[in-house]
Amino acid sequence: MGDRIESSPYRFKMHANESDVLLCRSAPLSPPDFALLKRRIDEMYQVNLILDNLPAIRYTRKDDYFLRWTGYPVGIRVGVDYYVFNHLQFTVLVHRYEDPNVARVMGAAADASDGAAVPANAGKDASAAPGWMVVGFEVVPCSIKHNPEDARAVKMYGRFPSKIKCDPSTVSMSIKENEPIVYTYEVSFVESDIKWPSRWDAYLKMEGAKVHWFSILNSLMVIAFLAGIVFVILLRTVRRDLTRYEELDSEAQAQMNEELSGWKLVVSDVFRAPSNPMLLCMMVGDGVQILGMAVVTILFAALGFMSPASRGTLITGMLFFYLVLGILAGYASVRVWKTIRCGDHSGWVGVSWRTACFFPGIAFLILTTLNFLLWGSQSTGAIPFSLFVVLILLWFCISVPLTLVGGFLGAKAPHIEYPVLTYMHLCVEDWKWWWKSFFSSGSVAIYIFLYSINYLVFDLKSLSGPVSATLYLGYSLFMVIAIMLATGTVGFISSFCFVHYLFSSVKAD
Structure with missing residues (x-):
């Protein structure tokens, strides 16, 4: 039902950029797993990640403007081939507070899972360092063909031997039976002017809101118009009957009762x-x-x-x-x-x-x-x-x-x-x-x-x-x-x- 959150293996350090990080090397895809992964790609399954309570947001360009999406697809089908997104490029937007007390009140910690933290390179005098608060979380999925042999000698969270260039416009990691998949990621922290109370604005202004409101207003206008017509007709009919009935005297009412x-x-x-x-x-x-x-x-x-x-x-x-x-x-x-x-x-x-x-x-x-x-x-x-x-x-x-x-x-x-x-x-x-x-x-x-x-x-x-x-x-x-x-x-x-x-x-x- 999507109501349970599990910890993912991705590891961030506050305000510490990392690139070409090896996450894992999967086991060779068995026939059942291969069939399941293809079915999930056909069904357009989405991966939803959360950092400091903010869902990962993805931007796609259409004509001259950007569309916002939450999460990213497991993979994509091109013709008869299936490709998986095995490299993620994370961007964490952070807002800086010079006064460490402000960050401490908002929940300062040395852990990236909290809302505010001190930089990883703050040293021993952490109390004098500025506080950083997560105000945005973006992801760019890429499909990159890694050499599984290069990942054998690298431990988890180690530097991948070859340089990784994330290009979301191309896909190259096709899935095949009995072949493993190498997963990597990179993360960069970017200072932002977005304040903590405004960090949800990007999600509340998702594309499609105008069409949604237009449909609601259109339906309300049609319903109000029809209800008004019915109400006026009903009210006039009932009032006409009541007015004619009340204008009669007692004798006329008694006579009318026989003809009601x-x-x-x-x-x-x-x-x-x-x-x-x-x-x-x-x-x-x-x-x-x-x-x-x-x-x-x-x-x-x-x-x-x-x-x-x-x-x-x-x-x-x-x-x-x-x-x-x-x-x-x-x-x-x-x-x-x-x-x-x-x-x-x-x-x-x-x-x-x-x-x-x-x-x-x-x-x-x-x-x-x-x-x-x-x-x-x-x-x-x-x-x-x-x-x-x-x-x-x-x-x-x-x-x-x-x-x-x-x-x-x-x-x-x-x-x-x-x-x-x-x-x-x-x-x-x-x-x-x-x-x-x-x-x-x-x-x-x-x-x-x-x-x-x-x-x-x-x-x-x-x-x-x-x-x-x-x-x-x-x-x-x-x-x-x-x-x-x-x-x-x-x-x-x-x-x-x-x-x-x-x-x-x-x-x-």
Whole structure:
């Protein structure tokens, strides 16, 4: 999944340039390894390296401007021949701080893996030396034909006998069966005016952002235009009916009631309790919780509180907000429960408990099944199992009480009694709008799941075995359920507000 970072054999010394460094000489490529390497090159596998939390960035020239990429490809195919990038030219951009205290506060160390360090040639008086902070990490991959015999007498990190000239425009290291590959690298440190707070700007300004924003704005404009048209038509139709109804006197209303048709006939039934009301309340409460988590997380990320420099901040923030918003889930579910029961909040504790257990229970079932599938195929489940138990305990100790607190607030709240489809159902005298309003907007999850299956069948042909496909479908199902609850809740709340507005002016016998 690309979420685990392993230490690579590349070794840097702060502010110490090195060239023609031998990394290793691989064993002769066996037929299976040769076939695997060719397949990875065909699939355009990328190598992603990180130095001081900065991903390696690669520049390619196109016409008169440069394109930025993260990582570099394993190799390239030219005709029927396969070439591997076996030499890397690293460039580390560093910013100099004259005051050593500044570097020390930012994390000074004599190790290149830290954010700040003193030069390797600073001598004994390191405290008086300037501090250097890594503000950029660039890589240029090259394919160079080395003589394997020259690498036999050289130890790891030793100087390669022949001079290496990196030319990214040519490739020469073709891979063949039963032949080894020699890997080398070089590193140079370059002083830069980039300050520490600005070192992520190069990554946040990757090419393609303009097209991405244009597509988003274009979609928003189309959706806003269509929604505006539908809203205006619906509003004018409803207001015309209500205005004509309110202008009649009592006698005329009584006479009109005998000739009523459409949605006015279900005025006494529209707020009748639906089937399985508790399940509806649970799903609405969990949908509010998931939707609130998404909104708050995106808002905090947009404001810069979740920096990409801090790995794991996003998922940690999502879990934290999900747990805290259990209060909102309990409140929303009990509020709907109280509304359905016409102000009677008895049984709200059961609703809160079920809301707290519903979506986490689904997540527990799906993830446990997938974990057992992985444990059965890899037999490395001790650590994941212990972490999963901790997660369940955290959910039990935090999410459930918070949901119950929200349920208590909903039970004590005063009683206050996707509009287009709901209005169409009411016009044909169908008063059972509760579940239909939820699933009409939540049905977008079906499309997403079908698209996931389509992507699996036609674009993920390289998945190795049924275990990988099952994992993909399992996580897709987990995501789709969350989307269904969130979008269904939006449709239900909007329909509820619309129905309340529509029938608030109609007098019932």
